[in-house]
Amino acid sequence: MNALIKICGLSTPETLAAALDAGADMVGFVRFPKSPRHVTLDLGHRLSLQAKGRARRVVLLVDPGDEDIAQAVEAINPDLIQLHGSETPERVAEIRAIVRRPVMKALGVAEKRDLEALASYATGSDHIVLDAKPPRTADALPGGNGISFDWKLLNGLDPALPIMLSGGLNPDNVAEAIRLTSPRAVDVSSGVESGPGLKDSRKIEAFIKAARTAFAAQS
Numbered sequence: 001m002n003a004l005i006k007i008c009g010l011s012t013p014e015t016l017a018a019a020l021d022a023g024a025d026m027v028g029f030v031r032f033p034k035s036p037r038h039v040t041l042d043l044g045h046r047l048s049l050q051a052k053g054r055a056r057r058v059v060l061l062v063d064p065g066d067e068d069i070a071q072a073v074e075a076i077n078p079d080l081i082q083l084h085g086s087e088t089p090e091r092v093a094e095i096r097a098i099v100r101r102p103v104m105k106a107l108g109v110a111e112k113r114d115l116e117a118l119a120s121y122a123t124g125s126d127h128i129v130l131d132a133k134p135p136r137t138a139d140a141l142p143g144g145n146g147i148s149f150d151w152k153l154l155n156g157l158d159p160a161l162p163i164m165l166s167g168g169l170n171p172d173n174v175a176e177a178i179r180l181t182s183p184r185a186v187d188v189s190s191g192v193e194s195g196p197g198l199k200d201s202r203k204i205e206a207f208i209k210a211a212r213t214a215f216a217a218q219s
């Protein structure tokens with residue numbers, strides 16, 4: 001399976017075009033009102049049409065109810081759903097059955113024992129996004145915080161696991177992250193921005209180039 005590069009939190013046609021032209025494999029649209037990257041259903045619909053057939057479209061949801069899921073699927077028609085809250089393995093499997101499309105579940109990592117949860121999600125998730133745990137502040141987002149975790153914690157992980165490395169990646173560190181952890185995929189949001197929610201086309205291009213080169217060196 002080819003290594004995948006996902007650019008998340010796209011919210012303008014211009015920066016989505018930059019990600020698509022630079023060869024992103026997946027593009028993510030965030031449905032979480034507290035996020036500076038939140039897209040309305042109408043904007044998500046338009047961005048999804050723009051990306052159709054060029055990259056896999058991901059809708060990111062946080063502990064969604066069935067109605068949130070139905071609305072997002074109907075309007076945005078994503079190829080995958082990313083679950084970035086505290087969804088249980090049972091809920092992930094339930095959502096996957098409802099939407100009948102692949103699901104990627106995010107897990108927060110701060111220490112080795114956080115990886116113990118991996119086993120219970122591995123069968124019901126098509127990708128497992130490993131992100132840093134969010135800061136313990138009232139206004140912290142569940143993700144998209146630009147924080148890395150200690151990549152060495154992934155030493156010895158089963159290489160068959162569909163790991164998507166995330167959390168604090170940027171054009172300058174993604175090659176080293178890939179070299180150290182050999183993930184199947186990488187995901188970035190704030191590391192390709194010039195301010196909260198403001199994607200930077202040059203940083204997107206630089207990230208994809210650096211990640212692609214690093215993945216190629218591993219194959």
Ligand SMILES: O=C(O)c1ccccc1N[C@@H]1O[C@H](COP(=O)(O)O)[C@@H](O)[C@H]1O
Nearest residue numbers: 008035143144145146167168188189190
């Ligand atoms: O990007 C967001 O705004 C967001 C909001 C709520 C949950 C997750 C979110 N983003 C995801 O967080 C990780 C890491 O992001 P970063 O690169 O450290 O900024 C990534 O998987 C995004 O998809």
